[in-house]
Amino acid sequence: MYRTHTCGELRLENANETVCLSGWVQKIRNLGAMTFIDLRDRYGITQLVVEESAPEEIRKQVAGLGREFVIQVTGKVLERASKNNKIPTGDIEILIEKINVLSRSEIPPFTIEDHTDGGDELRMKYRYLDLRRTAVRKNLELRHRMAHLVRNYLDSYHFMEVETPVLIKSTPEGARDFVVPSRMNQGQFYALPQSPQTFKQLLMVAGFDRYYQIVKCFRDEDLRADRQPEFTQIDCEMSFVEREDVLNIFEGMIRHLFKEVRGIDLPALPRMTWHDAMEYYGSDKPDIRFGMRFVNLTALAQTKDFAVFNSAEYVGAICVPGCANYTRKQLDELTEFVKRPQVGAKGLVYVKYNEDGTFKSSVDKFYTADDLQAWATAAEAKPGDLLLLLSGQKMKTLPQLCELRLEMGNRLGLRDKDVFKPLWVVDFPLLEWDEETQRYYAMHHPFTSPKLEDVDKMESDPGAVRAEAYDMVINGVEVGGGSIRIHDSELQQRMFRCLGFTEEQAEKQFGFLMNAFKYGAPPHGGIAFGFDRLVSMFAGLDSIRDTIAFPKNNSGRDVMLDSPSEISEEQLKELGIKLG
């Protein structure tokens, strides 16, 4: 037996017990008369003590210890003379009677502390040491807890966990697939799933009624800062449901998580149409922790001789509270900000609504105080506020104004990570026009149902058709999305036609699904949450990487394993492939 207790377990009431602990040496402090050792495991830290009067053998052993050695100690629990109220075991210490080195350690390449001296690359290479740091391990513990809460919640609503296959079929639609050459069927390939979408729909056709899975998905995309080639979804589907049924169940799930994990009682989630989200926040994932909703000043701004506004399709403003006193330098910074290529605006117009009721703007030579007063009134600005205006093509200006609004939110400290404002964004467009390929793409995926009242417009005005689709957005991040699905093979074929599929293409790629719909498909719908992102939000992390035990870097490499790697000629030959 290696231990009677963990390092997080002992309290004052254990005083005078003889116990046995195992763990890692976190710290050694030799004070001459006494040596203190902090012993660490997943559950906590316990202080060990060796007195000068201890048997020589023990003192020798202790002298030979180093950071991260794994030891087993037996000793008596003593009440501490000076207690440490920062840790739950801070009332006691263990007087070592016996010590056993289970495993030695070389000096670790970085310190195993919450604030480590190790750089990113080094910590990724020695990920197993990085995971020892409490700050990192806590995220994985949170992930476990959230998965557990989600499973129990869904089980209580009769969702069945069903494992769908990982070796599936490649479909050109959507993102790029990872593929797996088949040895038994040479020249053919499996694909790894980008999501279990078609399988969960087939499970509904099969009458499974309520399905869920916490499941790995794969996308062979060029990795941006916060993307991983493999990621995890909470994937769900329900039969005989309308949109409200789905929203209710999963609003309940999120509220349950916030209650259990963060102790927060969320109010009912507001709903916002995609149209309003774009119009007032310039984004389909609005951060509603703070105001500064967009105000459309196009009409009011096109009354004078200012060519920039007059030639613009759209002039929009945000009203920044209490910032009329911004300096020249601050305003220049904001102009620089909106002109960055990532934002892409040409310039910025400001209007200071001074505390004394006067106005000062960058367009004073074009507009009178009355003009500016009209803008301020439209924007519900109060003396002391600052109006910031952008203009141009509407669908380009809205996202620019969104970036500016978020920047102002950051500057004013309005984006507190411990404040959570989730909402549903609904009524997305069904289709998105792509200029480059001159065709429509499904905004969510080709199985999303149009709103029944819009079906008539699928051929005549496809861009105006709204979908029965919904996203859950928290603090400007899309954490989940889904839709009511098409369950009628004729409507599905119509959808494929809208997307420019020939009948052969549709049949080849999705024939099994359309075939399934011929045998009695129930109305159904579902949702998928990005689990990595959801955990990172609850953990207050900026990146999903530290919610993942063994993440890959931005080149898709696992630097710890040194993977991907070359394989042998023999393996290639067996698979019937050659390097190109």
Place this chain on the structure above:
Amino acid sequence: MYRTHTCGELRLENANETVCLSGWVQKIRNLGAMTFIDLRDRYGITQLVVEESAPEEIRKQVAGLGREFVIQVTGKVLERASKNNKIPTGDIEILIEKINVLSRSEIPPFTIEDHTDGGDELRMKYRYLDLRRTAVRKNLELRHRMAHLVRNYLDSYHFMEVETPVLIKSTPEGARDFVVPSRMNQGQFYALPQSPQTFKQLLMVAGFDRYYQIVKCFRDEDLRADRQPEFTQIDCEMSFVEREDVLNIFEGMIRHLFKEVRGIDLPALPRMTWHDAMEYYGSDKPDIRFGMRFVNLTALAQTKDFAVFNSAEYVGAICVPGCANYTRKQLDELTEFVKRPQVGAKGLVYVKYNEDGTFKSSVDKFYTADDLQAWATAAEAKPGDLLLLLSGQKMKTLPQLCELRLEMGNRLGLRDKDVFKPLWVVDFPLLEWDEETQRYYAMHHPFTSPKLEDVDKMESDPGAVRAEAYDMVINGVEVGGGSIRIHDSELQQRMFRCLGFTEEQAEKQFGFLMNAFKYGAPPHGGIAFGFDRLVSMFAGLDSIRDTIAFPKNNSGRDVMLDSPSEISEEQLKELGIKLG
């Protein structure tokens, strides 16, 4: 809203309520005066009724229905005149007031009944219809329930669920890997994990203490009847444990499952050494639901002039209770059985110990009644029993005798699927000699710890070294296996040398693990259960296939998806590979 209740929910106390149900038409019986419809969903079947006096529109709609149509009905709950006590809703029926066809169905290619008329191939192709059959869906429901019970059990013992990566590194040791070409690192490949073995060990090095995962694993093997290229493990690992700690936790898990799922209170699991399992059952996965343990008759049988026995390394017998009256024909059948290539014996010797105390054997001309009496005594045979003997090279004869024993168990009805006799098989050999390649292989895997008392023999007598390995066996099936691991990088290197790895090979393949052991590795061990097989055992199935929602056939194909399939030239080019 599509329903107020499910099809399994209504009872007599709901009588006179107006309800709304949705589901599939299982059956229609038109009795003239009345038409009855069985409406089915995942939760049950509810009888609908339409009377001759119903409005014409409803009668017309009902006349147009067919099997597997999806309908929504509104109506009043009535007490049935003739109740059906075979189903929970059998006391009531719904008098249809309104009917809405949600989805029509073509005539399904096979009947959706527990005993269907559909052949294997057809049901695989229309798997979504096969899954509608209650007999199949029940297995998936059981799988969900067992996964849920396992997770909650392990959570209660502080196991953390950690997701390990799916895109990992190919290692030549072990079975063949599935590989995934990397687009971003051309000429290089990821591999899909055969198990998360190294990752779970790294998690122990990382101090995670207790890990579990219900996880997909992949092996590119030629598929035997009951293998799948992707399969699921309950994968677990613990730190600061000895063998007993691991066995206790997982014995508890299995007992918990039997209690909750089958209502069975299992006694403590017996332990059997690998040596005894081989000696007395001829298998490392003995079926101990019945006796007939092997009796070694080598010494007693080599006393006379019978060359077959005298030249044999081993003569072994089983005593089959009450079968002394076997006919010539039955005995010939058994001889044929053992001579089948799958068994491979040259012949069979029998000794009938007749009820009257006399003996009749196939070797009467070599042995006296006293000789046979001595055999019978050694085998603890009683009058009326039948001795069956096989002989030859010991390690070949034991498995043959095992097959014969299992066959006799089947014939005597001693292998009841509703009786469960789990046990632990322990003390496996560490290494297995392979004649063909003239080297040792790890019997479990290269990370398994030798028993400490045997470590000295690793170089001098490797074949005699026992491992700290254990398998859980139920009814002749290995459902789980694991070991205490090596946690010392020097011992690990010694193990690699025993396996004939050069230092470079070991470094290249497992360098990251040996490196990890240099920074304080805790003693650790674990286990993995084959979840598909465990479910099939609880479900009383012979195959794992029907515990899997979308299985592949014996050629590794998904006939529903028609996968694997060809991919485009463009995809190949992007990946930098060519077909060979």
